Amino acid sequence: MRGPGVARGVxxxxxxxxxxxxAPLDREVVLGDLAEVDRGAWRALEDxxxxxxxxxxxxxxxxxxWAASFGLALPASLFLMGCSVAVxxxxxxxxxxxxxxxxxxxxxxxxxxxxxxAWIAGFVVGAVSRNTLWASLLACCVPCLHCLSLWPGHGLxxxxxxxxxxxxxxxxxxxxxxxxxxxxxxxxxxxxxxLTPLMWSKGGWMYGSGLLWPGxxxxxxxxxxxx
Amino acid sequence: MLGEFEYxxxxxxxxLGEKAYGAAMREVIETTGGRACSLGALYTTLDxxxxxxxxxxxxxxPTPQRGxxxxxxxxxxxxxxxxxxxxxxxxxxxxxxxxxxxSRRSRLAGDTA
Numbered sequence: 001m002r003g004p005g006v007a008r009g010v011x012x013x014x015x016x017x018x019x020x021x022x023a024p025l026d027r028e029v030v031l032g033d034l035a036e037v038d039r040g041a042w043r044a045l046e047d048x049x050x051x052x053x054x055x056x057x058x059x060x061x062x063x064x065x066w067a068a069s070f071g072l073a074l075p076a077s078l079f080l081m082g083c084s085v086a087v088x089x090x091x092x093x094x095x096x097x098x099x100x101x102x103x104x105x106x107x108x109x110x111x112x113x114x115x116x117x118a119w120i121a122g123f124v125v126g127a128v129s130r131n132t133l134w135a136s137l138l139a140c141c142v143p144c145l146h147c148l149s150l151w152p153g154h155g156l157x158x159x160x161x162x163x164x165x166x167x168x169x170x171x172x173x174x175x176x177x178x179x180x181x182x183x184x185x186x187x188x189x190x191x192x193x194x195l196t197p198l199m200w201s202k203g204g205w206m207y208g209s210g211l212l213w214p215g216x217x218x219x220x221x222x223x224x225x226x227x
Numbered sequence: 228m229l230g231e232f233e234y235x236x237x238x239x240x241x242x243l244g245e246k247a248y249g250a251a252m253r254e255v256i257e258t259t260g261g262r263a264c265s266l267g268a269l270y271t272t273l274d275x276x277x278x279x280x281x282x283x284x285x286x287x288x289p290t291p292q293r294g295x296x297x298x299x300x301x302x303x304x305x306x307x308x309x310x311x312x313x314x315x316x317x318x319x320x321x322x323x324x325x326x327x328x329x330s331r332r333s334r335l336a337g338d339t340a
Contacts, residue, residue: 047266
C-alpha cells in the first residue's frame with residue numbers, strides 16, 4: 001500500500017468519470033481502493049471499466065433487459081410512431097374540416113390512447129430495466145432515427161413521428177423511481193393499453209395486440225404493491 | 228464446490244481477518260497467491276460468495292488515506308470456512324501421488340533435514 005498517489009491529475013479525473021458507470025456504492029468502494037493503492041492510471045481505469053462491464057453482463061443474464069429492450073422498446077417505438085402519425089392526421093383533419101362531433105371524438109380518443117400507451121411503455125421499460133436503460137433507449141432510438149431518415153417531410157413535419165416521446169420519457173422517469181401506482185389507475189391504463197391497437201384501422205391492431213403485456217404488467221405489479 | 232478464484236478470495240479474507248477489504252485482499256491474492264486480480268473479478272466474485280452465504284460484507288466508515296471513501300469489509304462465515312476446508316482437502320487428496328505434490332514433499336523434507 002503506497003498511499004493516495006494516483007488520486008490526482010488528469011488520469012484520476014478520467015477514472016472518476018468512468019466510475020460514473022458504476023452504482024454509487026460500488027463507485028465509493030472502488031475509488032477508495034484505487035486511491036489507497038497506486039497502480040497507475042491505466043490499470044485503475046481498466047479496473048473501473050472491467051467492473052462496469054462485469055456488472056452489465058450480470059444484468060443481462062436476467063430476462064428483464066431483453067424483454068425491455070427487444071420485447072418492448074424496439075417494437076413499441078415502431079408502433080408508437082404509427083400511432084403518432086395517426087394522431088397528427090386526426091388533428092390535421094379536425095383543423096381542416098368543419099368541426100364534427102365524430103371527428104372531435106376520434107381526435108381526442110386517439111390523443112389520450114397515444115399518451116396513455118406511450119406512458120405505460122415508458123413506465124414498464126423504466127421499471128423493468130433500471131440498470132440497462134441505455135440499451136432500451138438505444139433500441140427505441142434506432143428505429144426512430146431510421147424512420148426519420150426516410151420521412152418525406154422536413155423540419156416540424158418530421159416531429160409528427162415523435163409525438164409519443166414526451167409521455168414515454170415521463171413514464172420512464174416514473175418507472176425508474178418505483179413510484180407506486182394505485183390499482184385503479186393501473187387498471188384504467190391497462191384498459192387503455194388494450195384499446196390502443198384499435199387506433200390502427202388496417203390490420204395494425206394485430207401487431208399492436210402483441211404489445212399488450214406492458215398494460216397487464218402494470219396491473220399485476222400495482223396489485224402486488226398494494227398487498 | 229468452490230471455484231479456484233472463490234477459494235483464493237476466501238483464503239485472503241481469512242488471512243486478513245478483521246482487516247479484510249477489497250484493496251487488501253487483492254494485494255494478498257497478487258503477492259501471496261501469485262496471480263493477477265482485477266477489482267472487477269474480485270467484487271463480482273465477492274457478490275457471488277455473499278449470495279451463497281459464504282461471506283458477509285458491510286461498508287465501513289470513510290478513511291482519510293482513501294480520500295474520505297468507505298471500504299467494503301469482508302468476513303468469512305462458518306459456511307464459508309467449511310466450503311474452503313472441503314475445497315482444500317479435495318485438492319490435497321487429489322494431488323497425492325502426483326509428480327508436483329511428491330517433489331514438493333521431498334523439497335520440504337530436504338529443508339527440514
